[in-house]
Amino acid sequence: MNQTETLTQLKAFVRQSATLESVLATLEWDQQTYMPDQAGEHRSEQVAMLAAMVHQRKTDAQLGEWLSNLDEGEFAGGDENDDATTVRMVRRAFERQSKMPESLVTNLAKACSKGQQQWARARHEQRFDLFADTLEEIVRLKQQQADAIGFEASPYDALLDEYEPGMTVAKLTPILAGLRSDLVPLIAAIADSSCHAPVELLHRIFPVAQQEVIGRQAASEIGFDFERGRLDVTHHPFCTELGPDDTRITTRYDESFFSGSFFGTLHEAGHGIYQQGLRSAWYGLPPGTYVSLGMHESQSRLWENQVGRSQPFWQYYFPKVQAAFASTLQDVTVDSWFFAVNHVAPSLIRVEADEATYNLHIIIRFELEQSLIGGQLSVKDLPEAWNQKYRDYLGIEPANDAEGVLQDVHWSAGLFGYFPTYTLGNLYAAQLFDAADRELGGLPALMAQGEFTPLRDWLHEKIHRKGQTLDAATMARQATGEELSHQALLRHLRAKLAPLYQLD
């Protein structure tokens, strides 16, 4: 077989694997949305069966043979760049998989299964010690994983690279340190301000049926395509892809809290717009796949925060919300509403944090998990290290480990190197929004008129359509003309929050 024939076979095989994975995604979506209460046991059997098939395909020797015969250089340049990307990224994934000894894969799966159960119990009983031994084992296995995969400077790089290809501790540390040193005083100043956001407005009564209408309408207005997707209700909101024309997002409703479902829906719709903007012709292959978790998060954050928490957005959208909840909001002005949705205050729980403090929660986790993987911090000292950082960066302290070190599921599931992608998302979002603003000649004016299509199309062109043809940092640099930095995010926060909180 020549190179082209080999590539054709490889592409068909990989695309079929993606189709099989999309079946798995369908089972998982149903499990979260509509599956009857007692059907869980059989669903686990279905999922285990499919997952084993998918795993088998990803490590299939045939794949290795095709790859060893393929030279991506053959496909480089011009229109064939998609083919070169395919070879490069399929090889990358196959090599990562191949470097992991089967025993390590099995041990990690076991430890994480045990870990998640223990973590749930430990959190419930507010007792870190119930989870400590298994966490120690997970950390040890993740260190082994880093060694197996290999790294240049830091073992943490090998883990980070899984979620954010190309990103390293060396690149990320100065940026997050810079963000931290600017954010800590900003947040302290806000906490000291005598201005208070009227958050109580968000806790009035918002009937769920209307929340659903308004949320669906907002998702549709910013560009989520309901002909190629759905919005349903789950306990933990998410976005998943069941196929190239089948992107499903979820939310949850609380009658006495407007923001949860509204901004949650914008957030998931942002993820969904990325999925819907990928090139369908390359479905299941690297040129038709999102580039990194950080970039994915940038798309959700951009629509949630840069758009959804902006003054111009509410100038356009508040009359609609006010009409939908007429008796609830008749006495409310757009200015007080805008201030309410931009409430900033140090708090203990990451998933409930506001746009500004959220990043400090991430930086704390990034610093701690680096020390754990690097061996500078032992698991037994983790809770106190956690609490110390909350005191230092946010000026508050958890009353117990449930609202401290035990709040997130990630580490119990072996997800080390994942947290920083959340803040990377915020950084990319701010830089991309600025670039789009410059190129499109002023987004505020467009948003104030409810014109979101230019921004969505700009993101389609600069990010979504590119798939994995570039790494995320390069893609962002080409789109924005800038290196990754914390300046745009900080400018965005200062520009919005300083007037609201009357900071100098």
Added chain:
Amino acid sequence: MNQTETLTQLKAFVRQSATLESVLATLEWDQQTYMPDQAGEHRSEQVAMLAAMVHQRKTDAQLGEWLSNLDEGEFAGGDENDDATTVRMVRRAFERQSKMPESLVTNLAKACSKGQQQWARARHEQRFDLFADTLEEIVRLKQQQADAIGFEASPYDALLDEYEPGMTVAKLTPILAGLRSDLVPLIAAIADSSCHAPVELLHRIFPVAQQEVIGRQAASEIGFDFERGRLDVTHHPFCTELGPDDTRITTRYDESFFSGSFFGTLHEAGHGIYQQGLRSAWYGLPPGTYVSLGMHESQSRLWENQVGRSQPFWQYYFPKVQAAFASTLQDVTVDSWFFAVNHVAPSLIRVEADEATYNLHIIIRFELEQSLIGGQLSVKDLPEAWNQKYRDYLGIEPANDAEGVLQDVHWSAGLFGYFPTYTLGNLYAAQLFDAADRELGGLPALMAQGEFTPLRDWLHEKIHRKGQTLDAATMARQATGEELSHQALLRHLRAKLAPLYQLD
């Protein structure tokens, strides 16, 4: 390996195949209920991939090898009857599959795919000739299938046996002929009666939200378990099994027609109760699988008709319906309501037919498809043969082929031998209901008090729990003490309809 070890391996393999099939069922359920409009193309790819895997497993040579080493006699008798059943029925299915040449399987799939498209267009344009050639080809291929599978008396037996194992033309013909000769004059007498059911009551306004509540409540009352199942909305209602604890039924609502969703829901709930009554420990294996389509239909018809259209049921349930649709039904009596839901009149469309005339629609199809497969009737003469039978049995005639010979999808999908299972269901339902009535000491009194559990549990014991350990006819004989006959159904219809229509 000894017999027991071989059987253990075979059972694990077959159960895994069933799990894979249940994944397929999940994809199909989602497609009918919630899938976004544009997601169909990818869904077809997912389904094709899974279907190929399932087909491969069903004809896997390993299965043949295990079967050739297994002697069901080894497992016969006592507690091991389930194992003997497993060997017997897995062998039966494997042998049927193996007898079909690959070329015939492929040709049938192609012809039916083309057939269904042409049929849809032919029906839309009311032109049988657009579909005739392909139907001829399908008939020829079904004849080849009958020859390949083999039969003793009639080629039609080989096809019927697919859906109703053990049933033959020789057994069925006299029963359906007897039913026809009793039904034709009964229906004619009703058509001549000066009494008219007040059907217009069913066409008042019934808000969908309340229909949904009432339908769900009724399904639950007769014993459908919503912890192990769901009710959703689809264009064509159905019941499907996604797992041993995951039975999903569907319905559709029409604001100006009460019966469609209400009796449709009872019907599908009846199917669902059968599925939920199977032994979960034998999930995916013959002892935990429904015995035949006729018996399945008997369970839906029994709850829909013997229960749901009975006087005692409405004595109990009409006050609830009246309360749910207070402004709509305040002037209606239970007697007129009971008459309305038992409206009988000859009509052209099978799926809209009432409880009595329905069987004549089936008998017509049974007679015609036997003649087609047997070669006594040619496809070109089919429309006129159809119309003649409608004149003879129901006294009416289709104005065009869309409301005549083109109304059902079945033949275009290669489903020959399937139609008689509908009337078999009605026959079994009537006999089972009578037997339960005798053994439980009077079902009318129980139903009038809303006590449906004794009947459901009786069906669980006599039918559902038995899986495929007996064939349907034997199971029915053991449960009722009678041979299959049309007498019980006729008694049931006469007893209810003669007073309503004041027949002699």
